[in-house]
Amino acid sequence: MIVEAAVSFFLVVGSFFLLVGAVGLARLPDFLMRLHAPTKASTLGIGGLLLASLVWFATHGLPGVKELLVTLFMFLTAPVSANLLGKAALHLRLKSRAPLPPPAPGADPDA
Amino acid sequence: MTRLFPYPILSAALFAAWLALARTLEPAHLALAAALATGIPLVARRLFEPPHAIRSPAAAVRLTVVVLYDVIVANLIVARLVLGPMDRLRPAFVTVPLDATHPYAVSLLAAIITTTPGTVSVDVRLAERAILVHALDCADPAGLAAAIKSRYERPLMEIFG
Numbered sequence: 001m002i003v004e005a006a007v008s009f010f011l012v013v014g015s016f017f018l019l020v021g022a023v024g025l026a027r028l029p030d031f032l033m034r035l036h037a038p039t040k041a042s043t044l045g046i047g048g049l050l051l052a053s054l055v056w057f058a059t060h061g062l063p064g065v066k067e068l069l070v071t072l073f074m075f076l077t078a079p080v081s082a083n084l085l086g087k088a089a090l091h092l093r094l095k096s097r098a099p100l101p102p103p104a105p106g107a108d109p110d111a
Numbered sequence: 112m113t114r115l116f117p118y119p120i121l122s123a124a125l126f127a128a129w130l131a132l133a134r135t136l137e138p139a140h141l142a143l144a145a146a147l148a149t150g151i152p153l154v155a156r157r158l159f160e161p162p163h164a165i166r167s168p169a170a171a172v173r174l175t176v177v178v179l180y181d182v183i184v185a186n187l188i189v190a191r192l193v194l195g196p197m198d199r200l201r202p203a204f205v206t207v208p209l210d211a212t213h214p215y216a217v218s219l220l221a222a223i224i225t226t227t228p229g230t231v232s233v234d235v236r237l238a239e240r241a242i243l244v245h246a247l248d249c250a251d252p253a254g255l256a257a258a259i260k261s262r263y264e265r266p267l268m269e270i271f272g
Binding site: 017020023024027028029030032033035036037039040043044047062065066068069075078079080082083086087089090096097098099100101 | 128131132134182183185186189190193194197200202203204206221222223225226229231232233234235243245246247
């Protein structure tokens with residue numbers, strides 16, 4: 001009972017933040033601002049789902065080492081991909097509400 | 112031994128991660144885990160900086176707690192911003208000057224910035240010793256840069272010395 005309540009709670013919280021991430025992706029006005037929605041909201045969204053999975057399988061005889069690994073992989077990969085997308089956006093001089101900074105001095109234009 | 116395992120902790124972590132993913136201790140998987148634990152560091156070592164000791168484990172634990180707390184706060188802030196009116200957002204580019212020099216500290220700082228409140232590191236400019244950050248809603252760029260430096264960079268410099 002308590003387990004089910006905890007699992008449901010984490011599922012609802014996780015789904016809410018995933019939804020927020022999706023809404024952000026649809027609503028935010030420019031590429032760099034849209035980049036914020038999946039890197040933030042989704043982290044806690046997936047975190048919530050992982051916690052639910054962790055609690056469920058821990059109480060059903062399968063301790064959740066995998067969930068910890070997924071968390072680790074997510075924290076390793078999300079910032080790197082966000083950084084690459086941001087760099088690409090900057091390089092292509094995409095339309096941005098925040099005034100774009102000048103390119104790094106001496107940077108190879110094709111880098 | 113050092114030539115076969117240049118990064119013993121990484122090798123141990125890979126070995127354990129493979130067995131955890133496969134959820135088994137069968138001999139075949141043990142052999143595969145051992146092969147991965149030896150092979151991957153040898154292939155990837157050219158991408159890595161030399162191993163570096165953590166000077167202050169206490170600071171590392173403190174920073175981890177701070178970052179986890181900030182991730183939760185970041186999600187709540189971003190949720191509110193995303194669901195609120197779009198024309199009230201004040202996106203800005205902020206240049207955060209770096210004092211940290213160690214490559215591990217700099218790349219960790221960039222990753223932490225991306226996972227925490229309303230900020231994404233867009234460009235790590237090593238030549239200028241700065242990280243270019245895009246903020247979703249920022250009224251005070253200088254204050255944001257100062258906050259990032261005191262909250263994350265200082266502990267990182269403590270950790271990597």
